[in-house]
Amino acid sequence: MSAVLEVKDLEISFGGVKAVDGLSFSANAKEIIAVIGPNGAGKTSAFNCITGFYKPTGGSVKLNGADVTGQRPADIAHAGVSRTFQNLRLFHDMTVLDNVRAGMHLYGGQNFFDAIFHTPRFKHSEAHYTEEAHYWLDFVGYRGRRGVPIRNLSYGQQKQVEISRALARKSDLLLLDEPAAGLNHSEKQSLLELVRRIRDLGTAVVLIEHDMGLVMEVSERIVVMNFGREIADGTPAEVKANPAVIEAYLGRDDDADDQDQEVAAHGDA
């Protein structure tokens, strides 16, 4: 069985800056993978390359064995990817249910003729959309109102709706860009449990996350990036023990420059 997602030597540069420089990893069905790294390491750029928002300048992205490198985002979504965004990208003036229905666009089930004449096919398909929307909102544990515009919701609720929308796509691969950002402790606990339930649906989950506690607990494999390069790929225990990772996060012990700067900073104070 080939991997759901196979990224090979992925590269993208903006001007002279290589935001992603030779990233390779793969994700299988029913697997949770975390991509971590300091700010500016190129994690979100890598996501944008995988989902087609950026055209990679090198390397390849394969979904279920099919090459989708450089295709437009809608086609890649069609091929089986759904994602959430780092800063929520919801449809603010539309209702919670409509936002989740966005994830179901590819279900089809009606054409404009059905819509204009309200054929039984149309009614059936709309009822199905609504039922599914409720199902996915229930799945993520959303308990707020559902017929109101999304802008009236709290941040945590909006995050839940965004995940429901991505889940409604029923894709093989789900990319979560910082799902825990801005959540409180108990919300993070439910997120952890939610990510596992998503994995149990048979989905490959790839997440970018800064919360190390969460990452170490939930992921089966971790890919570490720094300055666009992949510096480690392994189980949480392996990554934790990897000197390159420790260096990326904490700096080197014998880094004379850093110490000099610190001394200088103290001197100023």
Added chain:
Amino acid sequence: MTIDNSTESIHTVEGGGKKRGAAAWISSVFENKYIGLVALAIALLMPFLIATPYAINIMTTAAIFVVLAAGLNIVVGYCGLLDLGYIAFLAVGAYTAGIIAKAFELPVLFTLPAVVIMCILAGLIIGAPTLRLRSDYLAIVTLGFGEITRITANNLTITGGPSGIYNIPGFLSIGGIDFQNPIIFYYLTVLIVAGLVLAAARLGKSRLGRAWKFVKEDEDAAEAMGIHTYKVKLLAYIFGAVWGGFGGMLFASHLTAISPMSFVFLQSALVLMAVVLGGMGNMKGVVLGALAISLLPELLRDFAAYRYLLFGLLLVVVMVFRPQGLWPPRGAEAERTKAQREAAAFANGLKK
């Protein structure tokens, strides 16, 4: 994920507080699902109140204006594509109907298939290159296409040049009934327009209509959901064009004469104004806006020379105090009932 204690069973009146008396009554009237039928009934009863040829003429023109606003609402209101040259589609529809009806001495109704095909083509020709642009650039290019259409009509021989096309045959005549009779033509126009407005409103509440609104709100997020934004925008353009074409066909047979002067930029601006004034994205509001834009100058006739000044002032006042339009989209839908929730919970329990 959250430990939010509010549940769906807590239902408050929209907006949190309770609306009282008149305001609640007005909003219940406006959100009534039969409001469209009431409006249609009023339109059908109007000739019994005033049947002067002048009044019928004005009302027919207003009805045609409504279909234009409905068409532009698909493009601007639903899909968020600012189109400053929408009148080009009215021109394409009117000229196609006029030229074919006159050349083959056909009733105008029989030109319908040609009108629809020409408008789809026009939508594709104008839309395909322009829709790759965003916002301001799109507006400027559509403005250009609107002018190109008018100037082309002004210079071609087939369109009759500056003097246009006149003596366009009647809409239809079966047996002894001539549909060119102003009252009969008024009724016919109202029915066609009502059908088109309903169709556009229904499109807005379908999968395609939602896709338009997703594109309007956030193109990237829509694309990430697998919505091919370019195709969806092109479809909005084509539907808008076809609605404009229907308007053009009715326009040509109503006036029996068309000339490039009918398709100036001011007309595009007026249709856009109707959409914005009424409430972008809400078909009912747009119909109201179209009626206001087309009928107010006539109702203000008593003020003679000042009527356009007054009309302009009214528009400014409305836009200052109600920038979202007279009747914006409601943006809410029915919550799940308790019974439905329990049924869903039960079904999900079974799945596990």
